[in-house]
Amino acid sequence: MPPHPSERLPRTDGPTPHPAAQYSPTAPEIVHMQDQVEQLLVEMSEETQSKSLGYGSSLRGRVAIVTGGATGIGRAIALEFARHGASVAFNYFRHEGAEDVREEAEATAREIAHMEVRVHHASCDVRDAGEVKRFVKDVHEELGPMHILVNNAGIARDRALWRLTDEQWRTVLDTNLTGAFHMIRAVAPMFRRQSDGKIVNVSSVHGIRSEFGLANYSASKAGLLGLTRSAALELGPSNVNVNAVAPGYIRTTRLTSGVPAEILDTARERAVLGRLGDPQDVANVVLFLCSEYARHITGAVIPVDGGHLL
Numbered sequence: 001m002p003p004h005p006s007e008r009l010p011r012t013d014g015p016t017p018h019p020a021a022q023y024s025p026t027a028p029e030i031v032h033m034q035d036q037v038e039q040l041l042v043e044m045s046e047e048t049q050s051k052s053l054g055y056g057s058s059l060r061g062r063v064a065i066v067t068g069g070a071t072g073i074g075r076a077i078a079l080e081f082a083r084h085g086a087s088v089a090f091n092y093f094r095h096e097g098a099e100d101v102r103e104e105a106e107a108t109a110r111e112i113a114h115m116e117v118r119v120h121h122a123s124c125d126v127r128d129a130g131e132v133k134r135f136v137k138d139v140h141e142e143l144g145p146m147h148i149l150v151n152n153a154g155i156a157r158d159r160a161l162w163r164l165t166d167e168q169w170r171t172v173l174d175t176n177l178t179g180a181f182h183m184i185r186a187v188a189p190m191f192r193r194q195s196d197g198k199i200v201n202v203s204s205v206h207g208i209r210s211e212f213g214l215a216n217y218s219a220s221k222a223g224l225l226g227l228t229r230s231a232a233l234e235l236g237p238s239n240v241n242v243n244a245v246a247p248g249y250i251r252t253t254r255l256t257s258g259v260p261a262e263i264l265d266t267a268r269e270r271a272v273l274g275r276l277g278d279p280q281d282v283a284n285v286v287l288f289l290c291s292e293y294a295r296h297i298t299g300a301v302i303p304v305d306g307g308h309l310l
């Protein structure tokens with residue numbers, strides 16, 4: 001592990017007699033030290049966290065569904081909606097071999113309820129059309145008519161194309177793409193009837209370009225962009241906006257916890273802003289797309305990747 005930036009600087013404390021006490025740097029050394037201080041300041045500014053948007057209670061009276069809202073990016077989105085006054089419903093699904101997320105879901109639900117908005121959460125596998133239908137019906141009964149849907153649930157099963165099993169291909173496509181279709185189909189009649197609705201699909205930069213080992217993931221996320229445009233076209237006349245966000249690597253989520261450090265370093269270097277995003281960066285853009293500030297945007301894809309311009 002590289003030394004912490006502060007450890008790279010000449011130290012000014014330490015045991016007596018400290019060498020610095022007898023040391024008077026030459027002009028080039030001073031320039032070098034100034035460079036190091038500047039570098040430290042840059043690295044510290046990179047560590048700042050994204051802040052919540054201050055749209056007040058602009059979503060008061062709205063009901064939002066966030067799929068996969070117990071953890072990571074979905075959780076940040078659910079909390080951001082709650083912060084802005086929306087009632088929030090989210091689902092989760094316990095995968096075989098994965099740790100039980102029920103506790104995480106309950107913790108997220110408690111945090112949402114703490115903001116004095118109503119919350120509904122339940123286990124629902126987005127791959128299963130019947131479960132999705134039931135979930136949407138339960139949300140309607142408990143929270144009333146819905147206005148916002150964020151298709152965030154997603155998984156990755158990375159492997160070289162020639163080693164991908166049918167199961168790894170299918171489960172990623174079924175979750176990331178078919179799951180979003182199931183949800184959109186379940187809410188569309190209500191959104192059309194009320195001539196009011198916002199849908200955001202959480203795609204990825206890997207839906208626009210790819211990297212080694214991501215054939216199933218990239219195909220699902222690219223498919224999601226096609227689904228976004230089609231849904232925008234078909235639902236636009238009913239005053240329903242459908243957009244997508246395409247995050248780059250986002251730190252501190254379960255999805256990136258297994259990604260090798262070198263890949264994350266490369267992603268950081270490739271972004272012109274020189275940093276990885278955090279879940280709040282994505283939540284802010286999703287909130288904007290679900291607000292009236294974005295009423296004239298539909299069928300669009302907004303990258304949230306720190307600028308992959310080269």
Ligand code: NDP
Nearest residue numbers: 068071072073093101125126153154204247249250253255
């Ligand atoms: P997480 O694993 O924390 O979140 C994914 C969520 O989806 C989990 O809560 C998971 O619940 C849920 N989920 C998975 N399968 C299903 C299913 N079949 N039915 C219902 N829910 C399900 O990862 P992130 O927060 O990082 O990812 C969120 C989204 O952002 C994903 O779509 C991902 O592809 C996308 N994204 C993430 C990036 C990143 O760098 N992290 C970059 C670009 C896009 P459970 O664990 O209970 O299964």
